[in-house]
Amino acid sequence: MGVELSVRDEPGMIAAILAGDREQYHELIRPYERSVFKMALSFMKNEADAEDVAQEAFLKAFRKLADYRGQAKFSTWLISITLNEARGRLRRQATVRMESLDESPEECGHISPALLRDWREVPSEALERKEVRQMLQDAIANLSPLYRDVLLLRDVEEFSIDETATALAITTGTVKVRLHRARMMMQKELAPKLKNASPRRRWFEWS
Amino acid sequence: MVIECKHVWDYISDYIDGSLSAETKDLVQRHLENCEICSAILDSTRNIVVLTADDQVFELPLGFSERLHARLAAEIGQADTSR
Numbered sequence: 273m274g275v276e277l278s279v280r281d282e283p284g285m286i287a288a289i290l291a292g293d294r295e296q297y298h299e300l301i302r303p304y305e306r307s308v309f310k311m312a313l314s315f316m317k318n319e320a321d322a323e324d325v326a327q328e329a330f331l332k333a334f335r336k337l338a339d340y341r342g343q344a345k346f347s348t349w350l351i352s353i354t355l356n357e358a359r360g361r362l363r364r365q366a367t368v369r370m371e372s373l374d375e376s377p378e379e380c381g382h383i384s385p386a387l388l389r390d391w392r393e394v395p396s397e398a399l400e401r402k403e404v405r406q407m408l409q410d411a412i413a414n415l416s417p418l419y420r421d422v423l424l425l426r427d428v429e430e431f432s433i434d435e436t437a438t439a440l441a442i443t444t445g446t447v448k449v450r451l452h453r454a455r456m457m458m459q460k461e462l463a464p465k466l467k468n469a470s471p472r473r474r475w476f477e478w479s
Numbered sequence: 480m481v482i483e484c485k486h487v488w489d490y491i492s493d494y495i496d497g498s499l500s501a502e503t504k505d506l507v508q509r510h511l512e513n514c515e516i517c518s519a520i521l522d523s524t525r526n527i528v529v530l531t532a533d534d535q536v537f538e539l540p541l542g543f544s545e546r547l548h549a550r551l552a553a554e555i556g557q558a559d560t561s562r
Binding site for chain 1: 485488491496498515516518519524526528529530531533535536538540544546548550551552554555556
């Protein structure tokens with residue numbers, strides 16, 4: 273989330289908005305549209321609901337802007353609001369399902385990765401294919417909430433460990449433990465599929 | 480000191496983030512040099528982390544930005560809760 277931040281005076285923009293220059297809010301949030309949508313989509317699993325959650329989150333952030341004290345980065349604060357909005361929406365939609373997902377039987381268990389003998393790099397060009405993007409989206413969406421939240425912030429939004437801890441109000445130690453498990457679950461789920469994803473194109477096989 | 484594969488797996492995430500102590504990193508590295516299974520696990524995990532961060536995974540729907548700013552303009556324009 274490092275878009276144009278070097279030339280932006282966010283505290284100044286926020287002060288101006290609070291002083292009545294509401295138009296500036298449009299500029300303030302522009303670099304974060306994608307981040308907020310990504311966050312919402314990985315929760316809602318369909319684009320229409322995700323777009324709705326994203327809009328609500330931006331509106332809520334505007335209404336609560338006076339509460340933002342600059343203790344965390346604006347982006348971190350905004351993502352926390354999005355997270356709460358998405359969670360609240362899911363809870364209202366399917367209370368029973370959320371509860372069952374919230375139990376995390378693997379919290380204490382050991383996660384074994386998928387065992388492979390070799391790995392050929394899957395280049396980012398593979399993401400041009402819809403089925404590969406879908407594979408990744410599904411793997412993230414299917415993580416239980418504890419792990420999904422940490423993975424989303426750290427690996428999708430590329431927050432630091434500290435920022436992730438702040439946004440979720442948990443310790444950095446907990447972030448690391450959950451992140452490790454989440455990444456292992458992703459590897460276990462995706463490595464065998466991705467390995468077969470491009471059977472005809474054998475990267476670097478001539479070595 | 481030699482460590483087993485199972486213990487190496489516990490360090491993979493921190494290894495990718497570069498947050499292991501020099502001593503542990505060294506242990507893991509020496510194991511990786513001689514273990515093709517752990518190397519493949521590390522490479523695939525790192526590869527998946529890189530793909531996960533790619534902006535292509537979650538694309539904005541067409542017109543997302545326009546609809547968002549139109550709604551904000553409509554609601555921010557009339558809302559006057561603080562003054």
